[in-house]
Amino acid sequence: MSEPANPVERPIFCPFNIIAGIIILVGLGITYLRFTGGLGAVTNLDDNNAWGFWIGFDLLCGVALAAGGYTTAAAVEVFGMKKFHAALRPALLTGFLGYSMVVIALLYDVGRPWRLPYPFVWSPGPTSVLFEVGACVMLYLMVLFLEFSPMALEWLGERKLRRVLVRLTLLLTIFGITLSTMHQSSLGALFLIVPSKLHPLWYSSYLPVFFFVSSVAAGLSMVIFESTLAHRAFSDKMDEEHKRAADAVVLGFGKAAAFVLAVYFAIKTFGVALDDNWGLLATNYGLWFLLEMIGFVLLPCFLFVVGVRDLNPTVIRWAAFLTVLGIVLNRLNICLIAFNWQLSPADRYFPHWMEIGLSVFVVTLGVTAYRFIVTRMPVFYEHPDFSEGH
């Protein structure tokens, strides 16, 4: 239970730092261009395609992949599966950093970022789905911060404040899950208003439910995926109990993910049936839709099932990675590829390299912060003088 014996001293100029440094420099350059030349200087956005890669990837995919926070918290705190307790803190950390990355990316995409609080303080537009998404993301960011702060306080040794926050965890978890359900589903509801621009195979009145169920699958897979990377990179930071629990977490979450993916595939089929889009499956977009559904929903579900039945964590880890890719593909499909499908190819949108560059910059910021926190704060191990359990 104690701190690991000898934390490996990390040299400053190890390859990770160098690459991260370059990306951050490029990112800062893009930031300068963004706030001097306006959105047009840095993106391929135009009046036909108002939302591009930043909304499609950083926001939609970022929020979906940061769902690990509420899914793990639900499993451990509310459903009482204490055996996954080891995965709770890393998941909460990933969630918190994920949402911070989302908000940072939002600051770049929105025309006047300093006006972001306007809808809640100045002139609310309650009929807008974005109002609901904005409110929930802001509140959930606070909840995640409060759930993350015990780790920081343990590192800082603030005993009294930590005890108050620990007593609040249950309340925060329940409030967090409620908020997550709302904004994960509302991100899908954003596209309900444009049946004329989103391809009928992807547009459905079930969109909010699709987004929520797929976010649960994303959360579970992200926890598995993130634990794989963490064990490879920071195993020296992990105590014995955490390592031992890793496989249990992977199997448990793998089973849950298999179940959720199967449910997701079923309700997507209901979605196709609801609007009788069977004929569209024979078109080119239909082929792309089938690729997404079979290749990135059924296949990972199948791999999860195989991994769970054979107690083989590596298959589950690969399935989780495939599911994460599937979620990214689904979100990009809805926001970029199947959106404005009725326009001529000349008017269609393709991300500018600086858009992708900036997204990589934001992700690198997140990873660096993750590395900074994980190597200092008691994320993978229990702090010796706070080990009286949560």
Place this chain on the structure above:
Amino acid sequence: MSEGFHSLQEFMTHTKGILYLLSLGYLVAFVLFWKYLHDRENDDD
């Protein structure tokens, strides 16, 4: 509440606005009600 609404937009702005306020109030009330129910239970929380 008395004046008529000329468009669905006005009607929804009105109703959704009240709904948000009500749900905010509900959340606070829920926590208080939870405590009100559980403060007499003897075993340690």
Place this chain on the structure above:
Amino acid sequence: MKKAEARSEVEFGQRMSIAVLGMLLLCSLSSSGCSSDAVADQTTPRADLVDIGERLGFEELERSTVLFPHDLHTEVMLERKEDCTLCHPVRPDGYLSAHFQQLEEIGDEELIDLYHDECIGCHEETMSAGKAAGPVACGECHRRQPVYVSSSQPFGFDKSLHYRHVKAADQKCEPCHHEYDEETERLVYIKGKESSCRDCHREETEENRSAFKLAAHEACIGCHREPPPEIIVEKNTAGPQLCVGCHDLQHQLAIEQIQNPPRLKRGQEDFVLVSASEADLASTKLRTVPFSHIDHEEAADTCRVCHHDTLDPCTKCHTLEGTDAGGWVTLDQAMHDKLANESCVGCHDAKKSTLACAGCHDQMEQGRLPEQDCDICHAGPLPDMLASERSRYRSIDDFRPSPADIALTFSVDEIPEKVEIGVLSHEYEPAVMPHRKIVDQLMKQIGENGLATYFHGSEDVVCQGCHHQSPIGEKPPLCENCHRPDSTGLELIETGLQGAYHRQCLGCHKSMEIKEPSDCTGCHKKRPGMVAAVASGVAR
């Protein structure tokens, strides 16, 4: 652990194979979907295509229909010095049967075998003889992506062509017109009963009356091929025998048109007082309508324009209450339906869209029947006086207003030579309109048109083209009296002054397809340095 691991390996292998198979099946399924998108679209237009599937009247076809290029085969046949009888057997009455290798109707099965044996057989023969031949594989005839597209145009037998045939047949009608004699079950010719082919030969073959399509081809091509003795034909200028001869657009335009061919005498009167049928006459109150049959024959292309079903008088089918034979269309509907080409009002209304008339009439309400105009048509004697007064009227001229009454009330020089429209000029110089030239042009065109002179009543009506609300014969008011410069319409009047000027002038030019002027400076020159009227700023 060894055995368990081995088992899981096997199980894992099985599962993976199922997954891969599933993916392959999926790809093949969707790829078939893809190939259907690629369309070979170099289809060559042909006027001689016979759609065999439709021609044989099969309800639904197992494979796509065959488009048979008829002229292609006729040319090949001519090269080989063969004769049409190779495919079309001769009927007892000497005509070539329009059917293929059969004299009377045979069952569907036999038909299919007949076509397959004959066509494929002939193609194989020519192929074995080393010459180029048609397709033998199923897919090459029953094509999903047709190689040919039909550019066949319907062919109409108008007055000019009819007259050429009458001249060729030396004023005799026997060669084409016939009646079916029930007793002798033979075709006989009855003088004075000639009528349009379509009056008897309908869309579908009835018991002793072949469909119009078959009858027309058999009669026309049969005659063009071997003209009967009584037809004098110089150096075989008989009509075309190939499909393209009649059904190709270029060929149709190349047919020699005879201007106003002499009248076709079939015992029709020159002038009629149109009224309800004898039975209904007593119960009608409105005046009868003087109708110049002779003028209408000149104006109409064929008799079928009005006699769209039979050459009998309209009142036979269109009675006051309507009859089943008349499709329950009552007499007044038949005469006044403004959207039907057969009705008087409808046909007159359609004439208003010809270039000469469209200038004014396009602006006006379509098919409007102002109450006070009824007496223009209903000018004949009252129904109860009809019997006695019928003999008094010989022709339409008895009702046509004398040139004096309809003469222009203004003297020509009273009509302004030029009109300068400058009341709105701001960015542009005033526009100068060649008023007299326009009026003269319009009056010339109206004068040449019998319909126009009759219905316009007086020549003053020409002013109504632009001065459309001023009383006829009075000095027309200025446009801005009604169309106010600052209004954009919606009050009583549909548009303000600027709109009125532009709509009227540009509208008329466009309707009469007068190309110039092509831009604003064509009518009024631009005033240098002027900013558009709409200059007042709007807060950003």
Place this chain on the structure above:
Amino acid sequence: MSISRRRFLKSLTAAGVAMAAPRPAGAHGEFAGHPESYGVLQDITLCIGCRLCEKACNQVNHLPAPEKPFDDLSVLEKHRRTDAKTYTVVNRYDIPSYHRSPVFNKFQCNHCQEPACLSSCFVAAYTKTPEGAVVYDASVCVGCRYCLVACPFGVPTYEYREPLEPTVRKCTMCYPRLLEGELPGCVEACPQQTMLFGKREDLIAVARERIRKHPSRYVDHIYGEHEMGGTSWLYISGVPFEELGFRTDLGTTPAPKLTSGALAAVPIIIGVWPALLGGIYVMTRTKEKAAVRDKDSAVRRAIEETQAAADQARKQAAEKAKVEREKAVELAVKKALEKAAKESAEEGS
């Protein structure tokens, strides 16, 4: 912290009274829009493509000068759309089958009765004015561009090149001019007066009358009467609308209704989720406690049993030992007696 029962009941009654207030008119039925709202009827058959409307719009709104002058009609060769510097454009459509081709059509904001831009804006930067114009307020706009996404006609445009103060730009039906009783710039400038400005009901009546008067000139459909819940800018045309770049597949459902279902679910989730999760938590906790208690009791019982078994074993052992001792004593006594008897017999003999 206990809320006295009386105060709790009092607050309930107060809430009840508020709910019973009279229901607003047209609460759930169709909405007829502002009675006096204006609109424009655009007669596409009259437009001659002279672009004077674009020129007027540019001047009236003080928009920057375009690259090509307004009387240069070569721009009509390519299909154009509005952008941040142009609120309206005229496009040419060559339709061979139509005898009066080419046809010109002017595109600008349609000022919907139920605007998608207003419904989607989370700072309510748009207002559907009683006069009918849909106007935009840059002072609250955050620049999220959801209105550009939501508008089915693709009307709002954005100043992508403006780094710090980007605003959305679109036709405002010349709202400031309307307030001064003037006509929109394009309506006033059009030589053909193709566009009729007036109350929306009157425009619909005029449009129907025109179609009735000239059945062969117009397609019998007023575009904008019902599309997306109805627009204030109405069109009548001589050519089917889809050939002029209009979208005829938009349906008649107004934009706010599309998202109202999803938004309605939000309060339900807020209402149900905490209770549900709280319940599950309590269930798992009590199960845990019960499990713990069962474990403890099971442990306790196990201990007692073992003790009982041990006591019993000890008791039995003790009895057995006693019995053996008694037997041994008897044996000893018996032996002693025999010995004594033997001795007495020896003495006796």
